[in-house]
Amino acid sequence: MQIQGTTALITGGASGLGNATARALLAAGAEVFLLDLPGESGEKAAAELGERAHFVGADVTDEEAVALAVQQAAAGGTLRIVVNCAGVATPGKLVGREGPLTASAFMRVININLLGTVNVMAQAAAAMQAIEPVGEERGVIINTASVAAFDGQIGQIAYSASKGAVAALTLPAARELARSQVRVMTIAPGIFETPMMAGLPQAAQDSLGQQVPHPARLGKATEYAQLVQAIIENPMLNGETIRLDGAIRMAPK
Template identity: 60%
Template sequence: MEISGNGALVTGGASGLGLATARHLAAAGAIVTIVDLPNSAGAAVAEELGGRFVPTDVTREDEVAAAVAEAERAAPLRIIVNCAGIAPPAKVLDREGQPTPVDDFARIVAINLVGSYRVAAHGAAAIARTEPTEGGDRGVIINTASVAAFEGQIGQPGYAASKGGVHAMTLPIARELARHAIRVCTIAPGILETPMLSGLPQAAQDSLGTQVPYPSRLGRPEEFAQLVESIVRNGYLNGETIRLDGAIRMQPR
């Protein structure tokens, strides 16, 4: 499927993996709509890319619907990339052995999993309204999971559960949307240079990089964006979760 001239909506598009993806798709000719929180750098990014910014909380149904509608007005919407997410540590028991608030767990799931589903659902409805391309495609939805979906570490039950859910819903949604000629894939990144990791001391970043078999370094957001482009262009990729992790398998801590 061609990228140039088509619309792309990227959640979490003002920073990290979403920013790299938005820039990459814009460079390939997509008309990009940035979806991120009101206090993000979304407006500046949209101006840089010649796209649009729609301040959006992915836990709000009305805001997601409005963002998708805005993206539809910009260009035929064929590409949805879900990068919005949070990764706060939250153990089951605190230092005193008491249960941590379940609201902490629920908030992670609400943003990472339910938010991704909400954007995918509204995005799928919009893509389904487009005319098929010459090759018969209508579009593609790409979600972001994590290797934590498979090897969640201590302190990550909420994060691992949310990303495991993103992985688990990939195939059933792909199967359902096949009749609309919409593909669905998920990327499961390993340790990438996100803003969260960039705030760590260089020694800590280097230490994390040495855990990766090869190449022994942190992954780059641009490598995530390259995989997004590959999924968009390769019409036979569907219903799959692809690890992008340098062959790392996470240890318990």
């Protein structure tokens, strides 16, 4: 699919992987809508990106708010690209210092990472089905899992479960939407430079980066965005989860 002239909706677009993706798609000629939690940070991020960038405030767990956000993006042009980057990595052991993992703590992560992704996918797919195809396809939906889906560490019970589910739904979603000429792909990043990672001391960041076989460093958000662009432009990429991790396999802790 050609990116030039399309509209893209990016969740978690105010920062991190989502913001880098927005910048890459803007440079390739798309109009972008940044979906993030309501607030000044999202409005500021869109303003910094220029006139072809727009902020849509919504909580991905809110079905009605997501529906309105997708409608807004679709009204702004031809919505053909959706990238789900919104998520949290709240740690929690099955039995921690304060006792067993609570259902509310577990479900908060599941709701944001999994339900939020499904909410956006469902609304976006419905919008894409209503537009005319260009060549072989109408659109592409790209989700974000994590290597924790496969190599979950101690303390990642909820996070690994949520990201494992995102990886698992990729193929059935792609098979379902094939009739609508909409592709579904998932990226599973390893250890990346994100706002969450930036909160760690530099020594800790360097140590984590050295665990990556090659290149022995943290991944860059621009490298995630580069893969997003490659997926959009290659029509044979469908129904698969791609690890973007420098060949790392996470240790137990």
